[in-house]
Each structure stands twice: as C-alpha cells, then as structure tokens.
Amino acid sequence: MRNICLTLAYDGTDYAGWQVQPDAPTVQQQLEAAIHALSGQQVRVLSAGRTDAGVHAFGQVANFRIESTIPPEKWQPALQSKLPHNIVVRESREVDMEFHATYSAQSKRYRYVIMNRRLDDPFLRRYCWKIDQPLDAGAMHQAAQALLGKHDFRCFESHWPNKATSVRTILDVSVQRLSGWPAWSPQPIAATSAESDGEFIVLEIEADGFLYNMVRAITGTLVEVGRGKWPVDVMRDIVEAGERGKAGPTAPPQGLALVCVNYGGSAGPA
Amino acid sequence: MRNICLTLAYDGTDYAGWQVQPDAPTVQQQLEAAIHALSGQQVRVLSAGRTDAGVHAFGQVANFRIESTIPPEKWQPALQSKLPHNIVVRESREVDMEFHATYSAQSKRYRYVIMNRRLDDPFLRRYCWKIDQPLDAGAMHQAAQALLGKHDFRCFESHWPNKATSVRTILDVSVQRLSGWPAWSPQPIAATSAESDGEFIVLEIEADGFLYNMVRAITGTLVEVGRGKWPVDVMRDIVEAGERGKAGPTAPPQGLALVCVNYGGSAGPA
Known part of the structure; x- marks a missing residue:
C-alpha cells in the first residue's frame, strides 16, 4: 500500500466544486474516475480544501492510498492522460502513510x-x-x-x-x-x-x-x-x-x- | 440611418465561429440578437474577419447600419448589457456610411x-x-x-x-x-x-x-x-x-x- 500525494490546479468554472455529488461533475469525481481507469480500483481522494462550485485552485493538494505497481511519480502523466484539460496534475509523489491532505495541513x-x-x-x-x-x-x-x-x-x-x-x-x-x-x-x-x-x-x-x-x-x-x-x-x-x-x-x-x-x-x- | 462601428473581444471557445449558423451559437448571432433586443430591428452585423469555431478575437471590428435614436457611443454599454460575458464590446462609434468592416480593411x-x-x-x-x-x-x-x-x-x-x-x-x-x-x-x-x-x-x-x-x-x-x-x-x-x-x-x-x-x-x- 502506498500513499500518493498530488498537487493540482483546476479551473472550477465547469465543476460543482471539489466534493463528489450525485448529479453534477466535480473535481474529486474526475480524479477518482481517472484512478479507476488506470488501476481498476475505487479509491477515495482527499484534498486540503473542499473548494466550492466555481472556485479554482492553483496549488490544491490531495492524497489517496492504493496498492499499485505504478511508480509514484508516474501517476502525474498517467492521471493527466485520463483527465480533462481543466484539471491539471502538477506533481505526484509518495508520502508517509500518516499524511492526510486535509488534517496534515498547517x-x-x-x-x-x-x-x-x-x-x-x-x-x-x-x-x-x-x-x-x-x-x-x-x-x-x-x-x-x-x-x-x-x-x-x-x-x-x-x-x-x-x-x-x-x-x-x-x-x-x-x-x-x-x-x-x-x-x-x-x-x-x-x-x-x-x-x-x-x-x-x-x-x-x-x-x-x-x-x-x-x-x-x-x-x-x-x-x-x-x-x-x-x-x-x-x-x-x-x-x-x-x-x-x-x-x-x-x-x-x-x-x-x-x-x-x-x-x-x-x-x-x- | 447611421453606420455604427464596434470594436470587439471574444472568447471563441463556446462559439461555432463568427458567422450565423442554423443550429449553433455564433458571435454574429449573439450581436444581432442584442441589437434586436435593444431596437426591435433585425440588422446584419458584418465583421473584418469571420473567425472560425474556437478562434478568439482581441480587436475584431464590426459594423451595422441602423435607424435608431441610441447615440453611437451608447451602443457599447447598451449592447454589453445584453451580451454574455464571453463577448465584450470595447467601443462603439459612428463611421462614414461607406465604411464596411470587411471591405474597408487594409x-x-x-x-x-x-x-x-x-x-x-x-x-x-x-x-x-x-x-x-x-x-x-x-x-x-x-x-x-x-x-x-x-x-x-x-x-x-x-x-x-x-x-x-x-x-x-x-x-x-x-x-x-x-x-x-x-x-x-x-x-x-x-x-x-x-x-x-x-x-x-x-x-x-x-x-x-x-x-x-x-x-x-x-x-x-x-x-x-x-x-x-x-x-x-x-x-x-x-x-x-x-x-x-x-x-x-x-x-x-x-x-x-x-x-x-x-x-x-x-x-x-x-
């Protein structure tokens, strides 16, 4: 099991915010769908701040825990290939298992x-x-x-x-x-x-x-x-x-x- | 009859180009609809360049001839109030009746x-x-x-x-x-x-x-x-x-x- 940390930028105009919602596109849902497409696994992606509908991000941070052979730094290009242009993965890296994008933030x-x-x-x-x-x-x-x-x-x-x-x-x-x-x-x-x-x-x-x-x-x-x-x-x-x-x-x-x-x-x- | 000249900027992402089309939103159609909303008149707006679908403009020029009591420089705020945010009228002014945005361009x-x-x-x-x-x-x-x-x-x-x-x-x-x-x-x-x-x-x-x-x-x-x-x-x-x-x-x-x-x-x- 690895804990993968992402740095993200996104244009929030066309999203109903970060958090998954039943009937509207969200950033979290896009990321989780991309991870599923790459690994076949349903994981939860947690972010530092749950931005609202229409709000943007330049340096959002998110993490997810996954059992996968994809090297940590390769999640960046792999995820980008599955994401729309209005969500950009700037970086991916492995972090301590204890790291939590929301609660570890100072x-x-x-x-x-x-x-x-x-x-x-x-x-x-x-x-x-x-x-x-x-x-x-x-x-x-x-x-x-x-x-x-x-x-x-x-x-x-x-x-x-x-x-x-x-x-x-x-x-x-x-x-x-x-x-x-x-x-x-x-x-x-x-x-x-x-x-x-x-x-x-x-x-x-x-x-x-x-x-x-x-x-x-x-x-x-x-x-x-x-x-x-x-x-x-x-x-x-x-x-x-x-x-x-x-x-x-x-x-x-x-x-x-x-x-x-x-x-x-x-x-x-x- | 007056000949009104507009300087326009627009984000072409969401338009099927400048020219009116039967089933797709275009910049020309938006402008003509705004003029109709303000004056009740159906006029043709002609531009210097018929930009294609997805192409943008920073200094497009267009003109239309109309019988109206709206002062030439007031078309700018009046049209803007009827247009979506992705089309901006930077300026409106009266020009010679012979001026044609397409054919007068050098x-x-x-x-x-x-x-x-x-x-x-x-x-x-x-x-x-x-x-x-x-x-x-x-x-x-x-x-x-x-x-x-x-x-x-x-x-x-x-x-x-x-x-x-x-x-x-x-x-x-x-x-x-x-x-x-x-x-x-x-x-x-x-x-x-x-x-x-x-x-x-x-x-x-x-x-x-x-x-x-x-x-x-x-x-x-x-x-x-x-x-x-x-x-x-x-x-x-x-x-x-x-x-x-x-x-x-x-x-x-x-x-x-x-x-x-x-x-x-x-x-x-x-």
Whole structure:
C-alpha cells in the first residue's frame, strides 16, 4: 500500500466544486474516475480544501492510498492522460502513510481577485469579480488587518454552526491593487508589489483553516469598506458581534482560488 | 440611418465561429440578437474577419447600419448589457456610411500561441496549442520570412479554391519565444521582446487578407520546421508547389486569435 500525494490546479468554472455529488461533475469525481481507469480500483481522494462550485485552485493538494505497481511519480502523466484539460496534475509523489491532505495541513492560502476600474474582458471574467465602482484598496487592506490572529469567525460563516468550533487563526491577510493579471500562480503575491493605478484588487489570506464561505464573506465585507459604505474599523465590531447578518454579502465564487497549502515539516509536500 | 462601428473581444471557445449558423451559437448571432433586443430591428452585423469555431478575437471590428435614436457611443454599454460575458464590446462609434468592416480593411493581424516546454495549465489551455517537444522558435521565425510579400498562398488554403484568387500579401510575420502570457492584447507584440527560455511561442502575422484556415496551416507547417522535421528553407518550395498536401497540418483553432484590424485612413477605427 502506498500513499500518493498530488498537487493540482483546476479551473472550477465547469465543476460543482471539489466534493463528489450525485448529479453534477466535480473535481474529486474526475480524479477518482481517472484512478479507476488506470488501476481498476475505487479509491477515495482527499484534498486540503473542499473548494466550492466555481472556485479554482492553483496549488490544491490531495492524497489517496492504493496498492499499485505504478511508480509514484508516474501517476502525474498517467492521471493527466485520463483527465480533462481543466484539471491539471502538477506533481505526484509518495508520502508517509500518516499524511492526510486535509488534517496534515498547517495552513491554506486563498486569493480573491476583483477586476476594478477597467473595461470588461471576455477572457478574465471567468476568474474574477467585476466591480465598476472604484474601490479604495488601501482602506480594504487596513480594515483586513483587524482579522489577523485567533478569533471566533462565525460572523463570516454561512449556515452557522457547521463545525464544532468557528475559532480560526488568520496568519496573513493583504489587499493590494495590481496592474498585471495576478492569478493562476501557486506562489503568494508579495505585499510590496502594490501599484496605485492597477486594474485588479487582490486579496490574499492565509489561515490554519477556513469556515464555509469564509473568504467570500470577508471579501464581500471588505468591498463595502472599499466602496466607502463602511468605515475602516468596522471589522472588529463585526467579528465581536458574531452574526453573519452584520457582515457584508458573500462575494461570487469565480474570483476565488486556493493558492497553496502549507504542511510545515517533512510529512507532505513543501 | 447611421453606420455604427464596434470594436470587439471574444472568447471563441463556446462559439461555432463568427458567422450565423442554423443550429449553433455564433458571435454574429449573439450581436444581432442584442441589437434586436435593444431596437426591435433585425440588422446584419458584418465583421473584418469571420473567425472560425474556437478562434478568439482581441480587436475584431464590426459594423451595422441602423435607424435608431441610441447615440453611437451608447451602443457599447447598451449592447454589453445584453451580451454574455464571453463577448465584450470595447467601443462603439459612428463611421462614414461607406465604411464596411470587411471591405474597408487594409490589413488584419492574427496571433497564434503555442505552449511549449511547460507543464500543462488548466487556465491557458483554452487559448493555446500545447506541444511538449521543444521547438526551435528561431528556425520557425527564419522559415516564416520566406512568406513575406505577395504570393499565391493556395498551398495554405483548406478546400481550395474557395475564392476568386488565392494571392495575398503578407506584410509582417514573426515567431518569438516569450516567458510571459502573450495573448489577449489587441496591440501587436514587439519583435524585440523574444526570450530564449520562454515557455510560449508566439506567431504574429499581418496580411491584406487571409484564405480559409491559412494562419492555422502556416502555423502547422512552421511547427514541422520547429520540430526539426523540415529544413528552414522549406517554405519557398511549399509556396511554389501550390498544393495543400505539401504543407504541414492545420493547427488547432484555440491557439488562434484576431489581434487587430488596420483601416488606414479616416474611414474607420484607427
């Protein structure tokens, strides 16, 4: 038995999210079907983050345990040959049997891209939220800093309570204006690269875990600050109130992507 | 009666090309339906280049004649409000009644993008031809120079003879290796920007007109040179032979895009 770890990128536009569903195509289902086609075995593929319908991934991590003669590094080309073009296996490798893509993760990083102050674009529209009104990215960044650290984030959770606890630790959060197209890279975007006249606003957020729809609710709330509707110091009040209704709307899915997953030590991928 | 000129960008992936067809969605049909929704009138929209199924456009130009109170520049937002996100109207303006997007064009510029020496990418795959074998972009560029000038290009025309004459004049052609994603811009790519280690190979070609599938046949032929299968000086022989069977295969549509259209004088858009 081997534990195979995959690094994945996918365009979530045409999928009903990561998780297998009875009547809709999902990324998990595509991967499990590809593994079945190659090995004849039905295995469960687990991922670091169960991305929602329409959400993308640049550096998703997944693993599965299988008895197979396929060498670990050969799963990459083998799976790719069975997958549609909108799911790409960047790497395959063997990991410790204890490695679990979900539970071994120390932190995950998401990116949300807003197209702002710009004519529409038929190519990038699949990967961002278009907002015509100019937003104050500096105010959004400042407001977001109140989220850093360990808090009960139930105010940003849809359908609360879904989990045993809604306490999470946000390790890093930034909002920047960029002129170049920032997405599709599994590398974090440096906070020094902001440009005052850029057409894109990019939120990056890293935490030890996320609640359901949390990044999209944070984005929707920060946009209200960027519009000038809410003050820069509103975030602390919203977190303290602990009510979803006090925060802003949930941003649409297509602007969101899982950037990368951090496993710390040597158990999984770097 | 006014003659309205549009500059358009579109993602051709989900369209059966520009031209109206009985049972498939096309760009022309979407535009004519949007105009009908706004004005109640059935008009014909004509474009500079009838792009094929799956082919994109960054700076397509089209025009239509209509009796309407909508100010020329207001057609841009009005049409956009009726169009799907994969078709974008960049600009609308009034032009001389004599202006005809097809016949007034002095030249058109196309771009073909090959993804080479690179891991797959689920986002860019819709917009390029992926070739794993490293290609010699310098040899492709050198070979392409034999196409410059006025020639009978029937060797690159599918279903010849489609037109009264297959003589065309190629005004500019270049093949370059680039590291950054080169597509989606309606600006020509400067020939000085080549990088020896880039992951993309970009063909740009400008001519007074193109035959059916001509750019894709030229690309497929240049790729055979890039692979080292054919010598750099093969293009002259192929043009002189004048037989489609002597040239290379037709490259797939998704790597191709109409970049911009040149109308010279003051009749149409710059």
